Amino acid sequence: MIRLINIVAIALFIITLIILFKYNLVCEVKISGKTVGYVANKEEFEAEVNEIINKEEESKLYTIIEDMPEYNFTLIDKKEKTNEDVIIAKLKEKSETTYKLYAVTLNGEEKAVLGSLEEAEKIVDEMTDEYEEDIELDIGIVDVITTDKKDETSVKVAKADIADEIETVVEEKEKEEAKQREIESHSVKGVYFEVTPVSGIITSRFGNRESIRSHGHTGLDIAAPAGTPIKAAADGTVLFSGYSGGYGYVVKLNNGNGVQTYYGHCSKLYVSAGEKVKAGDVIAAVGSTGNSTGNHLHFEVRVNGTEVNPQNYLYK
Numbered sequence: 585m586i587r588l589i590n591i592v593a594i595a596l597f598i599i600t601l602i603i604l605f606k607y608n609l610v611c612e613v614k615i616s617g618k619t620v621g622y623v624a625n626k627e628e629f630e631a632e633v634n635e636i637i638n639k640e641e642e643s644k645l646y647t648i649i650e651d652m653p654e655y656n657f658t659l660i661d662k663k664e665k666t667n668e669d670v671i672i673a674k675l676k677e678k679s680e681t682t683y684k685l686y687a688v689t690l691n692g693e694e695k696a697v698l699g700s701l702e703e704a705e706k707i708v709d710e711m712t713d714e715y716e717e718d719i720e721l722d723i724g725i726v727d728v729i730t731t732d733k734k735d736e737t738s739v740k741v742a743k744a745d746i747a748d749e750i751e752t753v754v755e756e757k758e759k760e761e762a763k764q765r766e767i768e769s770h771s772v773k774g775v776y777f778e779v780t781p782v783s784g785i786i787t788s789r790f791g792n793r794e795s796i797r798s799h800g801h802t803g804l805d806i807a808a809p810a811g812t813p814i815k816a817a818a819d820g821t822v823l824f825s826g827y828s829g830g831y832g833y834v835v836k837l838n839n840g841n842g843v844q845t846y847y848g849h850c851s852k853l854y855v856s857a858g859e860k861v862k863a864g865d866v867i868a869a870v871g872s873t874g875n876s877t878g879n880h881l882h883f884e885v886r887v888n889g890t891e892v893n894p895q896n897y898l899y900k
Contacts, residue, residue: 607659613671616747620674621667624858633775636679643683643699650678668802685728685736691748695859696742697735703716707743718754719801725883732830755766772887773841777817777897778863781847782870784808790893801889803846804899805885810879812870814847817883817898822859822867831882832874835867841888848882849873 611626612619623629637647646714653675686704687694696822698704704725713724723746737745770777788805820837823844828834829850835855838844850872862865885894 608658608662610660610666610719612656612658613672614656615671615678616651617654620653621671622658622660622664623668623671624666629668629671632668633675636672637821641681643685643736645682645684645729647679647681649675650680650827670684672823679824680731681733682729682734684755685730685733687726687728688746689724689726690746691753692722694726695746695749696737698739698742699733699736701797703739703742706751707739708745710743713744714747715750719750721750723750737787748819769900772885772892772897773843775818775841775843777837777864777867779815779817780898781814781817781883782806782808782812784812784880786876787880787897789834790891790895803882805849805880805882806892806899807878807880808870810851810869810871812881813866814850814870814881816865816867818843818847818859820861822847822855822857822861825853825855825857825867825875830875832869832876834874834882837861842887844886846882846884846886848884849876849880851879 589754608624610622610624611629613621613623613629616851633649633653635651637733652672662774686698686701688696688704688707698707698709708723708725712721712758715721723877733744758859786804787807790801790840792801793799814835816837818837818839820839824834824836825840828848829831832847833853834846835850835851836844836846836852849871850868850873851871853867853868855861855865855867870879870881876882883894883898885897886890
């Protein structure tokens with residue numbers, strides 16, 4: 585019996601030597617149930633995997649490996665090599681890192697994404713100091729949680745882009761303010777005199793006293809060739825269109841809020857009483873009808889029935 589045990593032990597020893605001579609004991613690595621390779625040292629390999637997960641990186645919150653590896657000890661032919669690098673590369677492909685970035689916003693829209701809160705705050709402070717006097721800035725910072733750090737903007741680019749955006753807003757505001765000033769300077773009681781009725785030389789101004797009349801001039805005379813189109817200076821409704829004494833053929837518009845405009849000495853009339861017209865609509869043609877010494881437009885503005893100087897609003 586002892587002899588038999590010795591024989592078995594010797595046989596096992598010989599078999600083990602043969603196996604160790606021909607094979608290596610390694611760790612088989614599986615991902616999602618599939619064998620992806622072999623590693624010589626499981627502990628060292630797991631340390632590399634942990635390094636992927638715990639690697640420190642700016643703005644990083646955490647890294648997740650979608651499918652963690654499974655391990656089994658096995659024997660492989662000594663001619664077959666382990667492939668730790670290949671397995672690590674596959675694990676990196678299946679890893680996802682989440683970052684916390686900081687977006688600088690302008691009027692609620694993200695304009696730049698920075699890697700640190702300090703960088704974002706510095707840009708906001710610089711933009712506020714530079715432009716706050718020109719415009720009330722709605723500029724701020726919001727957190728951005730993302731897995732794509734490629735969205736990050738360099739500080740230099742961020743400052744330039746945001747400055748361009750703000751300058752555009754400032755320019756638009758300046759244009760709007762200039763337009764508003766123009767409207768106010770060409771308006772009376774909310775009526776905007778948007779269009780000059782005709783282009784030409786002013787031959788008689790408001791209030792002038794001349795031999796042709798026994799009172800001060802109630803409007804503005806603008807010389808222009810016969811037939812020149814006359815445009816409505818502002819939106820309104822036609823009160824009268826026809827012949828009226830010294831005005832000759834005249835169009836009278838009610839422009840609202842107690843404001844009326846007269847277009848006198850016309851050669852032709854293109855509108856009728858009751859029609860609504862827009863600023864710029866052609867309502868008549870220049871002529872020399874009525875109490876006139878030549879082809880011109882008599883342009884008159886009345887506020888609550890009283891004549892006022894048209895050059896307060898047009899032909900300045």
